[in-house]
Amino acid sequence: MKFTDGYWLVRDGVTLQRPAEVHDIEVREDSLRVFAPVTRITSRGDTLNKPVITVTFTAPRADVIAVEIEHFAGARQSLPRFDLAAEATAPVIERAGEGEGETVTFTSGRLAARVALHGPWHVDYLWDGDVLTSSTARSVGYAQVEGEGPYVLEQLSLGVGESIYGLGERFGAFVKNGQSVDIWNADGGTSSEQAYKNIPFYLSSRGYGVLVDDAGPVSFEVGSENVTATQFSVPGERLRYEVYGGGAPLEVLDRYTARSGRPPQLPEWSFGLWLSTSFTTEYDEDTVLSFVDGMAERGIPLSVFHFDCFWMRGFHWSDFVWDPATFPDPRGLIAKLHERGLKVCVWINPYIAQRSHLFAEGAEQGHLVRTVDGDVWQSDLWQAGMGLVDFTSKEATAWFTGKLEALLDDGVDAFKTDFGERIPHEGIVWADGSDPLREHNFYTQRYNQAVFELLERRRGEGEAVLFARSATAGGQRFPIHWGGDCESTYEAMAQSLRGGLSLTSSGFGFWSHDIGGFEGTPDPTVFKRWIAFGLLSTHSRLHGSNSYRVPWLFDEEAVEVMREFTRLKQTLMPYLLATAENTARTGHPAMRSMALQFPEDPAARTLDMQYMLGSDILVAPVLQPSGEVDVYLPAGRWVHLLDGEEVETATGTFLRRRYDVHSLGLFARAGSEVLAQVRG
Missing domain, CATH: 2.60.40.1760 (glycosyl hydrolase (family 31))
Structure with missing residues (x-):
């Protein structure tokens, strides 16, 4: 202002x-x-x-x-306050x-x-x-x-x-x-x-x-x-x-x-590949199992399967009830996914549609946000007649997380805590008297914390994982966060990367994004370039809006690229886990800008099209159709992880390289353990 x-x-x-x-x-x-x-x-x-x-x-x-x-x-100290x-x-x-x-x-x-x-x-x-x-x-x-x-x-x-x-x-x-x-x-x-x-x-x-x-x-x-x-x-x-x-x-x-606050140590399975149903696509149990089995048949290791919004019935979000028409036996399906070695994540949000059976219950028990006139605050934006869970109330928080207990009983392992941004700030009253203007941003903290702590209680420390979209200061304590709804273009890849580097410069240790973009269907080449970028981020998820993201729907080369980079990430797992342990101990982001890693190098201060994954791996995604990428290597000796190119520079140097879809700018410090792990 x-x-x-x-x-x-x-x-x-x-x-x-x-x-x-x-x-x-x-x-x-x-x-x-x-x-x-x-x-x-x-x-x-x-x-x-x-x-x-x-x-x-x-x-x-x-x-x-x-x-x-x-x-x-004498002005009243406004609530909420950051937990410092x-x-x-x-x-x-x-x-x-x-x-x-x-x-x-x-x-x-x-x-x-x-x-x-x-x-x-x-x-x-x-x-x-x-x-x-x-x-x-x-x-x-x-x-x-x-x-x-x-x-x-x-x-x-x-x-x-x-x-x-x-x-x-x-x-x-x-x-x-x-x-x-x-x-x-x-x-x-x-x-x-x-x-x-x-x-x-x-x-x-x-x-x-x-x-x-x-x-x-x-x-x-x-x-x-x-x-x-x-x-x-x-x-x-x-x-x-x-x-x-x-x-x-x-x-x-x-x-x-x-x-x-610092993030906790995350489980190894969270660093593997997540596959989603996507958002508005048609899917049922057969679709889910065909995707999972299709990945296995093609030699692409999966770690997590995610059910997006329509695991529930339309107009019922959120009631946390599986749609009986598409998932008549959710426990059985989850058991089948567990037998295949996968964890299971489901989409949730804190908005309670009027048609949800929880709306009347929450309103009657006082768990939904109310207006200054005493009515339940409602909106048609997102879900018809929806109300909003009041997480400033301990009773409302316990009520909400209690509804999630049944999903954990079904075998669900993680939650995608979507939304939490469209929070009203005029004409409403919070249960604890919080200032509505300040609760707008802070709401996400209460929401994510409630769900994360539930997972810690039920799954144990070191096993709790969210896939969260919104956050405020201190939100890094409840990982993971992803970059939100991007388009399916090279430009959107660059936007997402800038957003991630900005977030990790703000104290957040881990970050992800939708491989292939969310809105629309990416060109096959864009999809393949995004695969490399996504699997060289701390966390990796295939997700879209109105189209699936399984690679064989693009072309056979996409299958090859997916297999190669998923297996590469598996090879990097000891390095990634050590990096994550350091993040939990020091707050140093696992994925960081060049400016954070090389502050003494003036050339690194403005770079936003490449990044460091941990302290020893430099990643420069391909962000244009030509396959060209400009890579800046700071002073030292660097070795390309895939093709073995060696570069030694006394003061730092820019390289222009052209890579096919099976490669990208990917260099490791010479002499580093991770280089030995990958290239032997």
Whole structure:
């Protein structure tokens, strides 16, 4: 959200006040409070009739500084709040200097905030004494917007050449500089500014991260309102954000995920190939078994079979009852799939259609979200007359997960937790009194957590797996997440990859996407290129909207390509499991951008058409019909995993290669264990 009209003016309908100077400070054992009036105080009369901005610094963990900017401190603390793990840390608070140069420094571990006590407002954030970013005289603001109310904003400076990454799943340019980003979950596909997974955390190439600790609609202007600053703003009377030190980007993510949560260790079977019925296609038990047996007959190893929406009857979503016309014996079918060595996943969502027998039950028992008038909130968007499970209620959560117990009794192993983005925020009341504006984004956290914890209870720790679409900060604790509804084109492959790299730059360890794309039917060559990309992602699923994704429906070469890359992933399994264990321990994403892995290499900072799978494998998918791909190899010696090409470079080099559908840009570090595993 922009508040200014160029550099000099404020936008029409906006009043904007900024701290002019530090008038006083209050030092406590665990905090530093700074009181900054919006005008300079030259006489006693200046203390009347004007706001004071209060800025409080605390240290929730070593190397982390939390900053809270308040106008009216009596404003109600809005729920929900992110679940952030604290660790007892004793900050060091010191005054230094004299006269105009006097400062007070608040230090947490190796990270410090240095506040100027005289002159214009100025705070430097330092790592080992070096300035990372600053809040300057035109940074902090309290705005009143006509017709909307108050906002609090902050701007942190951008240095020359500094790049910003993250902010969740974003399908546009990987580097966020120059972009306006609104943190607001939406079901918008993969080709717009909307995203399913919005995370108010960004990562800087200068070695720090920033989390805006607000579950609501945070607005970011990344070098777009002030081209030398990242601005973030929230509605209300206070803004809380945290600065994460760390040096290298992966070290920053280590600190961030230590606070926001890390994924658990995932079961080996989840890394294999998932096959879906697709969405609106016709299917029954015979269809399912023909697909599964067809893959086995062609030597393509499967790990999971997924039943999408129409395992239930149309107009009944969700009632969690198998459609008797197509699946008269679900337990028997699941047993047959288990006998074939497969796990079983079924699609669910938290929207209860009016025709579902659960609607009347949920309404009567008070488990569905209600309007301010006391009615059950309903919509025809998605399912006719649907209501919404109120996960702010422990009773409603237990009611919902209790309905899933029967599916686990049937033998279901995992759930695809779809949707969770189209959450109303006007005219409704949540059971625990949460702010509807902030519950909009946070709803997905409650939803995914409830289902994940059910799976942990029933299947045991280390066996729980979701296939989730929506998320907020901390959602990485409930993996896996996939990229949502993309088209079936090369362009959509690139969009999906950018979204995945952006998400994993925001603290998420694992990521997947629909091989072949979701909307439409891909050209056979696109499908084959997507197979290679999909099976060299952390998790791999064949899924579509109105057409099947079994390879023999495309051509026989697609069968060969599927077999080759599925078997390659099996060969890579020891490496992938070790990488996943490291992700669970450190928060380092298993699939990561070149900028995360090689922050010292300027050429890597903007690359968004290739990535690292773990620390030793470089993947550059083919994203154009010609089969050409430009691959950047950082300094070192690299070996192509499939054809054995060796490249040694002292400073990094770009290669242009043309690959047929049986290959792609796929290099490993020379001397790495994974290279020996694959090439012997």
